[in-house]
């Protein structure tokens with residue numbers, strides 16, 4: 001399976017972000033052969049094992065055969081998802097970025113990953129179209145964002161708008177999100193939608209219990225070793 005995310009362990013990063021934020025409704029646009037979708041679906045499966053009712057789901061979109069520059073096939077990726085035992089967690093849809101938008105209501109998305117051979121224009125369009133669908137506290141991840149990534153040959157050859165310029169100038173991103181760029185290739189922008197400081201948000205994030213009860217969970221050394229060894233896997 002090919003993916004530009006393998007070299008610098010972006011699979012691990014996506015997994016860690018999901019383990020911390022514990023999303024339910026996840027969206028990926030740009031599946032290709034399925035690397036990041038499988039990482040996300042697997043993480044949802046792991047998160048679902050810790051609780052009773054779950055309802056965690058990744059809605060994964062790609063144009064597949066309709067995209068002329070790659071040769072990933074819908075049925076191959078669907079089969080791969082099945083082999084990984086993730087059919088209950090990943091709903092694969094052959095649909096484009098902007099059509100997909102209509103499938104989600106306001107504030108319904110907890111975690112979204114966009115990797116469609118991104119350019120500055122993609123970032124602008126995604127923020128314009130999808131911002132209202134992402135809930136406060138939700139995560140929006142973009143492939144790219146480093147000024148170095150803007151210099152890759154195809155971006156220059158086709159005179160594409162720079163992602164870094166869009167990130168630095170986009171008003172919605174600057175006012176409604178807190179974002180961070182990671183530079184190792186292919187680079188990634190992690191955007192977290194800002195939250196309100198009000199009673200409802202306080203309760204939603206479960207802060208009540210940290211006022212009264214202990215603020216620390218506790219593990220023994222064997223459990224810590226278990227956590228460390230899980231992180232030694234490549235994804």
Ligand SMILES: C[S@@+](CC[C@H](N)C(=O)[O-])C[C@H]1O[C@@H](n2cnc3c(N)ncnc32)[C@H](O)[C@@H]1O
Pocket residue numbers: 002003004005029030031032033034035036037061062063064067070072095096097098115116117
């Ligand atoms: C860089 S690959 C995705 C890589 C994948 N996330 C991974 O983990 O390896 C980009 C994918 O975006 C898809 N794509 C391009 N434009 C799209 C669009 N407008 N809507 C949906 N998918 C698109 C292409 O078909 C291609 O498979």
